[in-house]
Amino acid sequence: MTPGGDTLRHMFGTMTLIAACDDALRSAISAGEATLSYYSPRGQEAVAAGFGAALRPDDYLVTTYRGMHDQIAKGVPLRPLLAEMVGRAEGTGKGKGGPMHVVWPDAGLMLTTGVVGSGLPIAAGLAWAAQRDHAGAPAAGSGAARGAGPRVTVASFGDGATNIGAFHEAANLAAVWRLPVVFLCQNNGYGEHTAFADHQRTAHVAQRAAAYGMPGVTVDGNDPVAVYEAVAEAAAQARAGEGPTLVEAVTYRLFGHVFGDRMAYVDPAELAAAWEHEPVARFRRRLIEQGLLTEESAAEVEARCAARATGTLSEVLGLPEPGADEVLTDVVSRSLPLTVPASAPAGDMSVRSAITLALDEALSADDRVVLLGEDISDTGVFGVTKGLAAKHGRDRVRDTPISEQAIVGAAVGAALGGLRPVAEVMFMDFLGLCLDQLANHAAKLRYMSGGLTPVPMVLRTAVGGGLQVGAQHSQMLEAWLAHVPGLKVVVPSTPSDARALLASCIADEDPCVFIEQVPLLARKGPVDGTPVPLGVADVKRPGSDVTVVTYGRQVHEAVAVAEALAPRGVEVEVLDLRSLVPLDEAAVVDSVRRTRRAVVLHEAVVTGGFGAELAAGISEVLFDRLAAPVLRVGALPAPLPYAKGLERLALPGPDRLLEAIEWVIAFSR
């Protein structure tokens, strides 16, 4: 796979353009014309030029904040790229992402992340989508010249990223699933300011490949031909179904971590030696020696690149910033409320069976729907996915290693790649293991890309106190999620709602977290086929004296308390929110305007809970109308205890709700 003369000249042009853009940006920052935090890729041009030339245009790339060289080499046009770097409306993400978050799907650039290592699980998900996309279909168009087969996903990252869990989880998952991924480590000798020898004991990053049963190769990352050959070979293996390869390209970061880094931690002799081997000049000499360039033709390329870089940067600096209307655009899809077709009525069933039914229906209706999670091809921990693998195949109902970051990251990547993934994280308490993927990636990628990369995925997760399973398997954390713009949060209370809301989540264009409270799973009820859009609350019991605003399992507790109060002449309205984000504010306001009293009830601890948001919102809108302060009822502020009596005491039982209702009824001002 040796590159020909045209490819060599092309790679020289790419390297020269990268160096020219870097020079233009550093000059503009020095002059105070541009004010970005800039992570120079100078010194790493050969890696980018090498892999860029080895790939097909439709191959995917996932890169990092030190990514301009990768972006240029993959074919991202200069004007929107530089415009994004300086926050202009014409930027790749309309100026809303910034230099750390450039994407350009037309060139296969699906993600640039500012979080070290986080791109790797997402790359695995993109590769899964490509693998599925290719299953049974011949390679598309331009593929023939560089080998038929599925798109390859290149995950580009630094040596510093190889110490973070995301690297290990993604490498393992990609190997287990034989995904068409090339893990390309640009080993530039430093993780931020820490030298390679101080952050790992292995002599080469590539040695780590053995731990995952994949090939690992180390090449001279300052030689674009060596990188080209290694990546072309790895890509060919990936397309042939042989799975991932870890390619380590050893290079050097000539301008430190970030613009302004004085590199005081670097031995001056080491830096001087690195400049001696600077890849662009080295490759120029080589091509002139080989007769592929002359001094004049090389100088002409350099002049043209310099003019393009400075000219384009100067142009984009003159462009306007995004308009004020952009601040709330692209947070979520505009297509709300989403209409899901009605399903057939299904008679009486449990919440568990209703969820299974919704998953089964989605898998049957849409080939893009895939499930992933731990043990799901068997039954899943609560039996929710029972029978689905047998019916729809284990490649669509796919077991994962115990790797929450990889599960959620792969779902994000699969969604970027055109699938409709439904991921399962066994317990909500484990969200901490994958919150970066959910909160920094799933939630933000639509916004940061100006709408180019939506993430239509569902995360199902089980939770619930009252089962005596202790503090690490019980805690309702919906407030964490509702706090992050871009995520939707859904908590069903009945079988019918569970089926309809899950269908709405799967059809939604945004990431939805679907919370399955374990104590509810066995609860039975009728299941009709009426669709339930997200953001539409439901009055589960009408009343005129006080509104209990609640969701999930507590809906039933509230209804029971309401029934107990009715003989005493107190009529309690129970409003089931069904989704916290989007929130049906109108329904809350309408109800409390009538009853003039509100109690907010949830299973999560009161402190910092979603109830605080509801109580504040009700007070803001209806302050003059309220007959009593809004009270909150939730769990006591302690980790959920194990012993049965203590657990019951910590959770918000009927007694505390009753007390709160009586208090607001008795209150007069």
Add this chain to the structure above:
Amino acid sequence: MLLRLPKIGMEMTEAVLARWLVDDGAVVAKGQALYEMETDKVTNEVDAPVAGRVRLTAREGETYQVGDPVAEIGP
């Protein structure tokens, strides 16, 4: 010894006693399967915790709560 319906797994609160695997009055060995119980999620066999003569008190097809007596084992 009174045998009660066990809790198997995190969320189980009740189960159907699906089938007795021994006859009333049979002498069973410790570890021998006594009955099958079914929850929404799975079917489990429940073993004799001690050896002895078993007296079956629960009925096949009935739903029992965790902790409900289902049988006795005596000498």
